Amino acid sequence: xxxxxxxxxxxxxxxxxxxxxxxxxxxxxxxxxxxxxxxxxxxxxxxxxxxxxxxxxxxxxxxxxxxxxxxxxxxxxxxxxxxxxxxxxxxxxxxxxxxxxxxxxxxxxxxxxxxxxxxxxxxxxxxxxxxxxxxxxxxxxxxxxxxxxxx
Ligand code: SME
Numbered sequence: 001x002x003x004x005x006x007x008x009x010x011x012x013x014x015x016x017x018x019x020x021x022x023x024x025x026x027x028x029x030x031x032x033x034x035x036x037x038x039x040x041x042x043x044x045x046x047x048x049x050x051x052x053x054x055x056x057x058x059x060x061x062x063x064x065x066x067x068x069x070x071x072x073x074x075x076x077x078x079x080x081x082x083x084x085x086x087x088x089x090x091x092x093x094x095x096x097x098x099x100x101x102x103x104x105x106x107x108x109x110x111x112x113x114x115x116x117x118x119x120x121x122x123x124x125x126x127x128x129x130x131x132x133x134x135x136x137x138x139x140x141x142x143x144x145x146x147x148x149x150x151x
Pocket of ligand 1: 043064066069073074075076077096107125
């Protein structure tokens with residue numbers, strides 16, 4: 001499915017207020033994983049209360065041991081403090097990286113803002129080397145804006 005169609009599907013799915021937020025976010029992760037062939041694992045991390053750490057939220061793909069990530073650690077923890085997208089074409093070239101699976105080759109993390117505050121992020125792993133482009137960044141920024149509207 002094209003990113004244009006996926007934007008529509010994601011918006012429709014998130015607007016369904018008969019389902020819980022948790023259920024909508026899980027469905028969203030499943031949609032993205034199913035429809036973008038190089039998205040191997042799709043999940044959300046959110047700031048854990050007032051602690052300087054991230055907690056795993058809804059996801060699609062293999063379960064991960066990394067359910068809590070301190071700010072500053074790994075790609076996710078770095079985005080929690082930088083407030084910027086982090087595109088990693090080759091995870092083996094990163095020193096500050098938390099491996100979830102030996103098959104993962106690349107990762108993209110895009111922060112999620114609510115009222116200007118960085119409250120979490122969408123994290124995508126790929127088993128394909130260097131697959132992410134600016135199109136993914138724009139698409140995932142859009143997705144996060146839509147998610148922020150229902151939080
Ligand atoms: N690789 C991430 C950890 C989360 S897993 O990809 C699900 C990181 O370095 O922060």
